[in-house]
Amino acid sequence: MTRQELIQQIREKRSFLCVGLDTDLDKIPAHLLQTEDPVFEFNKAIIDATKDLCVAYKPNVAFYEALGPKGWESLKKTIDYIPAHCLTIADAKRGDIGNTSTYYAKTFFDYLNCDAVTVAPYMGEDSVTPFQEFEGKWVILLALTSNKGALDFQFTTDASGEELYKKVLKKSSKWGSENNLMYVVGATRAEGIAEVRKIVPHHFFLVPGVGAQGGSLEDVAKYGWNDDCGLLVNASRSVIYASNSADFAIEARKEAQKLQEEMAQILTAKNF
Numbered sequence: 001m002t003r004q005e006l007i008q009q010i011r012e013k014r015s016f017l018c019v020g021l022d023t024d025l026d027k028i029p030a031h032l033l034q035t036e037d038p039v040f041e042f043n044k045a046i047i048d049a050t051k052d053l054c055v056a057y058k059p060n061v062a063f064y065e066a067l068g069p070k071g072w073e074s075l076k077k078t079i080d081y082i083p084a085h086c087l088t089i090a091d092a093k094r095g096d097i098g099n100t101s102t103y104y105a106k107t108f109f110d111y112l113n114c115d116a117v118t119v120a121p122y123m124g125e126d127s128v129t130p131f132q133e134f135e136g137k138w139v140i141l142l143a144l145t146s147n148k149g150a151l152d153f154q155f156t157t158d159a160s161g162e163e164l165y166k167k168v169l170k171k172s173s174k175w176g177s178e179n180n181l182m183y184v185v186g187a188t189r190a191e192g193i194a195e196v197r198k199i200v201p202h203h204f205f206l207v208p209g210v211g212a213q214g215g216s217l218e219d220v221a222k223y224g225w226n227d228d229c230g231l232l233v234n235a236s237r238s239v240i241y242a243s244n245s246a247d248f249a250i251e252a253r254k255e256a257q258k259l260q261e262e263m264a265q266i267l268t269a270k271n272f
């Protein structure tokens with residue numbers, strides 16, 4: 001999906017919601033465990049219930065890999081099931097020496113046919129650019145993460161007082177363009193979102209941390225907005241585990257709809 005197509009979807013659906021598919025066998029309704037592929041059955045019901053309310057889905061690969069070959073099968077079936085009008089993000093946080101990164105990229109872009117993959121920048125340019133050689137695909141680079149451990153490295157400063165995450169942004173923004181590179185910026189770091197936006201005014205941000213982690217959608221929009229919206233706000237647990245009974249998809253839809261309605265108000269207030 002191109003940047004223009006993504007922007008068009010945001011305009012039409014009045015939403016910049018990404019639904020996170022962190023599908024956990026211990027949390028899904030018990031009746032699904034009797035089916036051939038509980039993970040896929042759960043995801044299918046969530047996708048059917050929310051596909052008009054969101055512009056992206058983000059399966060977190062860890063939840064699938066932990067199940068071995070069966071998990072990979074569920075992941076592939078899920079990605080194939082996501083409609084083409086939604087961006088498909090593999091949250092895999094990969095990155096290695098160049099030839100290995102190429103094979104990670106082949107896995108997520110060629111084999112699984114995802115639109116985007118999350119990549120960790122720690123190993124530098126040659127670990128990231130192999131992902132960018134895939135036409136029409138996106139790298140979503142970890143910039144300022146939502147977790148407590150972000151303080152361990154990302155906020156450390158050099159002699160000039162500049163934080164590491166700012167260096168990552170300045171350098172990595174030269175490796176791609178706003179048409180193939182986005183950044184992960186945590187919703188739990190409202191003041192940081194504004195700083196990131198100053199350094200990369202045109203790129204899209206994937207923003208986890210609204211919902212279960214307590215980030216504020218209002219603050220994300222206040223500090224992260226750009227002329228093209230520039231935001232994909234992810235919610236995983238607060239949407240997909242709204243209920244663990246037979247009504248789970250109905251309740252997931254209600255949670256997604258609350259977020260979509262708040263997003264529609266923001267988009268309208270911004271004359272978008």
Ligand SMILES: O=c1ccn([C@@H]2O[C@H](COP(=O)(O)O)[C@@H](O)[C@H]2O)c(=O)[nH]1
Binds near residue numbers: 146186209211213236
């Ligand atoms: O900084 C980051 C980067 C990635 N994540 C991922 O996003 C979702 C958030 O799930 P919730 O249930 O909505 O909290 C999850 O897959 C994380 O691994 C993040 O939270 N923060």
